[in-house]
Amino acid sequence: MSAAIQHCVVVVKNPEGLHMRPADKLVRTAASFQCQIELERAGQVADCRSILSLLTLAATQGSELILRAQGPDADQAVQAISHLFESQFDEPSAAPG
Amino acid sequence: MLELQGIAVSPGVAFGRALVFDREGYRITRCLVKPGEYESEWNRLIEAVRVAKTKLESNQLSTAATLGDHLGGIFSAQQQILLDPHLQSELENLIRKKSYSAEYAVSEVFTRYAAAFRKSPSSFLAERANDVRDVERLLLEHLTGQPMATLTQLPHEAIVVSHDLTPGETAAFDRSKVLGICTEAGGPGGHTAIVARGMEIPAVVGVGNFLHNIRSGDEVIIDGHLGRIIVSPDASTRDRYLERRLFRQSIATQLEEIRDLPASTSDGVRIELMANVEFPHEAAACIARGADGVGLYRTEFLYLGHSNEPSEEEHYQAYARVVRDMQNRPVVIRTLDLGADKMGMTHLTEPENNPFLGLRSIRLSLRNPALFRIQARAILRAACLGDVRVMFPMITTLDELRSARFLLRSVAEDLASEGDYIPCAVQVGMMVEVPAAVLMLDRFIEEIDFVSIGTNDLTQYTLAVDRSNESVADLYQACDPAVLRLIQRTQQIASENHKSTSVCGEMSNNPAYALLLAGMGIRTLSIAPAAIPILKKAIRSVTIGQCEAMAWRALRLSTAREVDAFLMNQLAGLVPEIVLQA
Numbered sequence: 001m002s003a004a005i006q007h008c009v010v011v012v013k014n015p016e017g018l019h020m021r022p023a024d025k026l027v028r029t030a031a032s033f034q035c036q037i038e039l040e041r042a043g044q045v046a047d048c049r050s051i052l053s054l055l056t057l058a059a060t061q062g063s064e065l066i067l068r069a070q071g072p073d074a075d076q077a078v079q080a081i082s083h084l085f086e087s088q089f090d091e092p093s094a095a096p097g
Numbered sequence: 098m099l100e101l102q103g104i105a106v107s108p109g110v111a112f113g114r115a116l117v118f119d120r121e122g123y124r125i126t127r128c129l130v131k132p133g134e135y136e137s138e139w140n141r142l143i144e145a146v147r148v149a150k151t152k153l154e155s156n157q158l159s160t161a162a163t164l165g166d167h168l169g170g171i172f173s174a175q176q177q178i179l180l181d182p183h184l185q186s187e188l189e190n191l192i193r194k195k196s197y198s199a200e201y202a203v204s205e206v207f208t209r210y211a212a213a214f215r216k217s218p219s220s221f222l223a224e225r226a227n228d229v230r231d232v233e234r235l236l237l238e239h240l241t242g243q244p245m246a247t248l249t250q251l252p253h254e255a256i257v258v259s260h261d262l263t264p265g266e267t268a269a270f271d272r273s274k275v276l277g278i279c280t281e282a283g284g285p286g287g288h289t290a291i292v293a294r295g296m297e298i299p300a301v302v303g304v305g306n307f308l309h310n311i312r313s314g315d316e317v318i319i320d321g322h323l324g325r326i327i328v329s330p331d332a333s334t335r336d337r338y339l340e341r342r343l344f345r346q347s348i349a350t351q352l353e354e355i356r357d358l359p360a361s362t363s364d365g366v367r368i369e370l371m372a373n374v375e376f377p378h379e380a381a382a383c384i385a386r387g388a389d390g391v392g393l394y395r396t397e398f399l400y401l402g403h404s405n406e407p408s409e410e411e412h413y414q415a416y417a418r419v420v421r422d423m424q425n426r427p428v429v430i431r432t433l434d435l436g437a438d439k440m441g442m443t444h445l446t447e448p449e450n451n452p453f454l455g456l457r458s459i460r461l462s463l464r465n466p467a468l469f470r471i472q473a474r475a476i477l478r479a480a481c482l483g484d485v486r487v488m489f490p491m492i493t494t495l496d497e498l499r500s501a502r503f504l505l506r507s508v509a510e511d512l513a514s515e516g517d518y519i520p521c522a523v524q525v526g527m528m529v530e531v532p533a534a535v536l537m538l539d540r541f542i543e544e545i546d547f548v549s550i551g552t553n554d555l556t557q558y559t560l561a562v563d564r565s566n567e568s569v570a571d572l573y574q575a576c577d578p579a580v581l582r583l584i585q586r587t588q589q590i591a592s593e594n595h596k597s598t599s600v601c602g603e604m605s606n607n608p609a610y611a612l613l614l615a616g617m618g619i620r621t622l623s624i625a626p627a628a629i630p631i632l633k634k635a636i637r638s639v640t641i642g643q644c645e646a647m648a649w650r651a652l653r654l655s656t657a658r659e660v661d662a663f664l665m666n667q668l669a670g671l672v673p674e675i676v677l678q679a
Contacts, residue, residue: 020174020228027177051177052184052210052229058222 006074010039010067010085018059022089023051029080035071037081048081098331099311101304103279104570105324106290108627109299110342111277112335115317115328116255117308118262128198128312135193141240142188142199149179149235171228178232184210200240200312207233241313251275256317260308262289272296277319279326281306284570291553291603292398294625295375297382301326303567348675352630356387360633366641368615370632371427371623373601377415380422382626387633390426390484392623393549393601394419396472397435406468412475420483427484429549429623430476431528432469432501434458434490453563458491463500473508477520486524488549493533495540502544528601530554535583542594549623550587552602556580574657575604576664581617581652588618599623608635608675609664615641616648631675638672 012018018026030037030048037048041063046053059065067085069077130138153176161169178184184206191202207229214226251257251274261282270292278293283302293300299321311317311328318327318338327334360370371392372383383391399407399415407415420428436457449455462469479485489501502525509520526547529535531554542548552575557564559580562573574580584600591598599621605611606628612635614622624632647667654660669676 017222019222020225021170024170024174024177047183050181050183051174052181055222055225056213058217 004074005068005070006078007066007068008078008082010065010082012059012061012063012065013085013088014091015061017061017063018054018057020051020055022084022091023054025089026054026081026084027051029084030077033069033071033073033077033080035069035074035077037067037069037077040066040068098334099307099328101307101326101328103301103304103324103326104283104285104567105321106283106285106302107278107293107298107300107321109277109297109319109321110338110345111256111299111317111319111321112338113254113256113276113317115258115311115313115315116251117311117313118257118259128201128309129196130192130198132196135196138192138199139189142192142202142236145199145203145236145239146179146185148239149232150176152235153179153232175228175232178229179236200237203233203236203240207236256319258308258311258317270296270298272298277317277321278302279304279317279319281308282565282567284564284567284573285603291395292375294603294606294627295373295379297625297627303570305567349630351674352634355633355637356630358633358637360389360636362615362636362639362641362644364640364642366615367620368611368636369599369621370629370636371429371599371601371621372626372629373623374419374626377418377422379626380419383629384422384424386626386629388426388626388629391419391423391428392599392621393488394428394430395434396430397433400433400435406471409471409475412472413478416475416479416485417482420479420485423483425483427486429486429488429526430479431488431490432459432472432476433462435461453557459489459497459501460491463497463504466504469501469504470508473505474512477505477509477512477523478518480521480523481518486526486547488526488528488547490528490551491530491554492527492541493531495537495544498527498541498544528554529583529587531558532583535587538587538590542590542596545596547597547599548587548591550584550598550600550602552580552584552600552604555583555602556604559583574661575602576610576613576651576660577657578652578655578660581613581660584614584619585617585652592618597621605632608632608672609668611635612639612644612668612671613648613651613664616644616646617652634675635668635672643671 014022026048039046039048039054039057041057041059044057046057048054067078067081153172157169157172160172187206188202191197191205192199197205211226211229214222214229251271254274254276256277256279257275258279261280262278275298278289278298278300280289280302281304283289289302290300299319301319301321301324304326315328316330318330318335360368362368369389371390372386372388373393373395374380374383374391375395375398380391399412416430436452436455456464476485476487487505489498492498505525512518512520524546526549527534527541527545528549528551529538530551534541553564556573556575556577560572560577562569564570564573588598598619600614600619601623605614605622606624608631611622611632615636622632647664651660651663654663
């Protein structure tokens with residue numbers, strides 16, 4: 001099991017921020033990996049398997065978050081999750097939260 | 098069985114199941130479980146989570162089918178909240194380590210998350226509090242086996258138990274469902290008490306902290322005569338109360354027989370018994386109880402439970418209904434008695450350090466003439482339908498009285514010039530509620546048609562006691578000799594000037610006090626509709642001479658306690674059949 005920590009910076013592009021549905025998707029995606037995955041915003045760290053913890057980040061549009069993963073499939077996890085942020089979680093563009 | 102003593106504020110005995118509400122309108126169930134029960138409590142929660150998950154899944158499917166996957170996704174996210182590992186471990190911790198019941202753990206954790214979200218500067222996140230609340234509601238519904246209630250929509254008949262109730266909450270009650278009320282806070286003159294009496298709901302307030310000892314669903318007896326609440330009564334207590342209820346019902350039957358007879362003493366002195374009402378629908382109850390009219394229509398309740406100011410038409414419709422239902426009997430409409438101590442109108446009143454000494458009542462109306470004019474127009478329009486009189490609350494200075502009268506006159510002129518309504522002559526009175534009004538009454542009296550003594554506020558301002566503060570509630574005694582002297586002086590000045598005086602405070606709901614007031618020369622009492630039959634019975638059982646002798650002696654006593662004991666003793670001697678067994 002690799003101890004290496006993978007990390008990158010992701011930006012919230014959704015107009016309504018990291019709200020319920022994106023957070024839901026994020027949790028589901030995170031759950032498909034074995035590694036520990038965290039998001040950090042302004043010093044506050046959220047566990048990507050906990051939707052309440054993610055929502056508490058109050059990440060609005062434009063927020064920069066540090067995505068960190070540690071574990072066997074950390075690489076793939078970081079890739080998959082940063083893709084979610086890139087693609088705006090496949091949200092309809094002007095969808096309200 | 099748990100028996101607690103509070104302050105009796107609305108008579109009657111209620112039997113039923115408790116529905117416990119916290120400040121947010123949800124019931125709390127601050128309840129601890131025994132060490133051996135942790136496992137079963139945790140299993141109860143797991144089962145509730147399973148049921149809630151099924152419910153959310155079916156919501157998701159049906160919403161997605163009708164409104165699309167996008168909206169169905171909301172319920173998917175709620176499932177994530179439900180199954181959130183952090184949340185689950187917090188719940189488990191509270192149950193296993195802190196002995197919380199499953200309901201209490203759920204209420205604690207979800208309330209905390211909802212509060213954290215609500216405080217968020219981000220509006221999208223603040224709204225997530227509602228999703229958290231939705232999930233909480235699902236869990237609690239399963240755990241308690243009852244739909245989550247709000248005070249306005251109770252799922253079934255219940256005894257409402259709470260720390261405190263705002264007047265708005267009390268006013269919004271579904272009276273067919275609320276069997277009784279019991280609160281930890283509050284005093285005898287508070288608004289919960291007044292509304293409960295108006296709705297004829299047995300109530301006990303000021304019980305002190307006890308919500309941790311009661312769960313929704315517990316069997317409860319509220320004794321609104323003795324101020325007692327009994328949780329999970331044993332069989333003999335239940336039987337005793339059922340017996341007592343039968344006894345009261347038999348008295349009620351006797352009272353029904355004298356319903357249409359006048360409230361005259363046995364030697365023929367007529368005492369007018371008017372009713373205090375808050376809600377238009379109460380007028381029918383006044384007639385049913387044999388009231389001679391409405392002596393105090395508290396119009397501020399129009400504002401309760403509404404976020405917007407009522408329009409002139411809304412005022413008018415409410416007044417018109419009361420006036421019509423009273424069938425030409427007099428209706429005394431009191432203008433707004435709002436203030437920072439009373440709910441709702443936050444844009445009119447700033448929070449105040451001493452709301453009872455602040456911008457309230459007639460002061461607030463005079464400061465907001467537009468608001469006052471709307472009400473005045475509605476009152477004058479309603480006056481065309483019957484015997485309507487206007488009364489200004491909390492008049493303290495002559496200037497206030499003159500300003501209020503001036504506004505009323507100018508509204509009447511407007512109405513006359515518009516031509517749709519020709520205002521009739523309306524009697525104008527003032528409430529005597531502050532000692533200053535009594536001291537200056539010889540000046541006031543020339544400018545008014547009648548006086549009404551509001552003993553609730555008069556007691557509060559004479560004795561400097563905040564009636565809603567339970568730590569000084571024992572000092573709040575309408576029978577305090579100081580209050581009695583002010584009532585006596587008011588009555589003397591009014592009678593010397595040939596103006597009528599009524600007493601419309603809660604004091605006269607008590608038959609002993611009513612006889613005392615009659616003995617002091619008061620000929621009009623305005624009371625809760627429910628108290629009318631028993632007062633009529635008391636008055637018809639005595640001579641005015643007996644009342645006068647009672648007053649003569651009572652006014653020579655030195656303390657409220659002596660007065661109270663003397664009056665109760667007199668009542669027991671004069672009208673033993675209505676002194677209810679304890």
